[in-house]
Amino acid sequence: GNSVTQMEGPVTLSEEAFLTINCTYTATGYPSLFWYVQYPGEGLQLLLKATKADDKGSNKGFEATYRKETTSFHLEKGSVQVSDSAVYFCALRRYSGGGADGLTFGKGTHLIIQP
Amino acid sequence: DAGVTQSPTHLIKTRGQQVTLRCSPKSGHDTVSWYQQALGQGPQFIFQYYEEEERQRGNFPDRFSGHQFPNYSSELNVNALLLGDSALYLCASSRGAEGTEAFFGQGTRLTVV
Numbered sequence: 001g002n003s004v005t006q007m008e009g010p011v012t013l014s015e016e017a018f019l020t021i022n023c024t025y026t027a028t029g030y031p032s033l034f035w036y037v038q039y040p041g042e043g044l045q046l047l048l049k050a051t052k053a054d055d056k057g058s059n060k061g062f063e064a065t066y067r068k069e070t071t072s073f074h075l076e077k078g079s080v081q082v083s084d085s086a087v088y089f090c091a092l093r094r095y096s097g098g099g100a101d102g103l104t105f106g107k108g109t110h111l112i113i114q115p
Numbered sequence: 116d117a118g119v120t121q122s123p124t125h126l127i128k129t130r131g132q133q134v135t136l137r138c139s140p141k142s143g144h145d146t147v148s149w150y151q152q153a154l155g156q157g158p159q160f161i162f163q164y165y166e167e168e169e170r171q172r173g174n175f176p177d178r179f180s181g182h183q184f185p186n187y188s189s190e191l192n193v194n195a196l197l198l199g200d201s202a203l204y205l206c207a208s209s210r211g212a213e214g215t216e217a218f219f220g221q222g223t224r225l226t227v228v
Contacts, residue, residue, distance in 0.1 A: 004157075036219075043119075043205060044158070044219040089157050100209075102148055102160030102171055103217060 002027045006090045006106035013080055014114055021075040021109045023064075023090035031092040033057075033066050033073040034103070038087045047075075047088070085113045117142065119208050119220035127226045128196050136191045136223045140208030147189040148217065149181060150205040158205055164189050165211075193225075201227045 006023045013019060025033065032051045036044040048057030053068035062077045073090060090106040120139045128134050140147050146165045150158035160173035164183035183189045187208075193200055203224050207217040 041221075043221040044207075046216055046218070049216065091157075100163075100171075102150075102163055102173055103158070103207075104160065105157030107155075107157045 002031070002092060002094060002101075002104040004090050004092055004104055004106035006088075006109050009087075009108070009110035010112050011109060012112045012114065015082055016079045017113075019075070019077040019080045019084075019111070021088055021090075021111070023073045023075065023106060025071050025073065025090070025092050027071075027092055027094055027104075029094055030068075031094045033064070034091045034093070035062070035064055035073070035075050036089045036091060036105075038089065038108070040086070044089065080111075080113050082113045082115055085111055087111070119144075119206055119218050121204075121206050121220040121223050123223060124221070125224045125226075127228060130196055130198060130227055132196050133192065133194045134196060134225060136193075136204050136206075136225070138189045138191070138206030138208075138220060140187050140189070140206075141218050144208035144210050144218070145187050146209045146211060147183060147187065148207045148209070149189070149191045150207065151175070151200075152203040152205055152222070154202070161191070196227045198227050201225060 003026045034049045035047040037047045048059040050057040050066035056065045087108045091103045094101045148163040149161040152158040163171040167183045178194045180192045203222040205222045206220045209217045
């Protein structure tokens with residue numbers, strides 16, 4: 001079946017540090033890949049997505065590249081801010097003749113940015 | 116644009132009881148999916164509704180059932196509640212059966228005592 005594995009947290013960084021959150025996946029076919037962010041007390045917000053191999057998703061300074069050869073979709077940001085503190089979820093969605101499957105999520109990585 | 120709205124925001128139920136959670140999708144969206152998020156875990160897919168039918172289902176028992184109405188809103192019903200059903204229940208909406216972007220509501224926090 002489908003699965004997503006992401007690095008355990010919490011990840012604690014200083015402001016302006018470089019961020020990488022690793023994500024690897026297992027799925028048949030060609031899934032679409034997503035990063036969602038969850039701020040305290042809020043629902044999930046889509047951060048970025050990539051729908052095919054070698055696509056790069058980007059938003060708010062965050063980037064992730066769909067690497068089919070390594071089945072990875074690592075999240076990166078060059079300079080983090082305190083406001084980036086949140087829980088980040090990597091997810092995939094497969095598509096079949098019946099439409100889109102439900103999203104499969106990783107367990108989440110709690111990111112803490114210290115001033 | 117109201118986005119995805121869920122009600123209630125919090126709920127406390129006793130073991131063995133039944134509960135109904137409600138979701139209104141984002142304007143223009145016709146597909147609703149439900150997820151269960153246990154504390155410290157990622158969301159788990161329960162099922163998806165499109166054109167008032169259950170189209171996809173995750174690995175959840177039959178105690179979990181749902182419905183979609185002609186206006187695309189949806190309900191999640193859970194019967195015979197267990198302590199392990201305590202979680203944040205998230206509703207997500209998208210456009211069409213193959214919509215690539217799902218928008219999430221803020222969730223309903225269910226506590227079973």
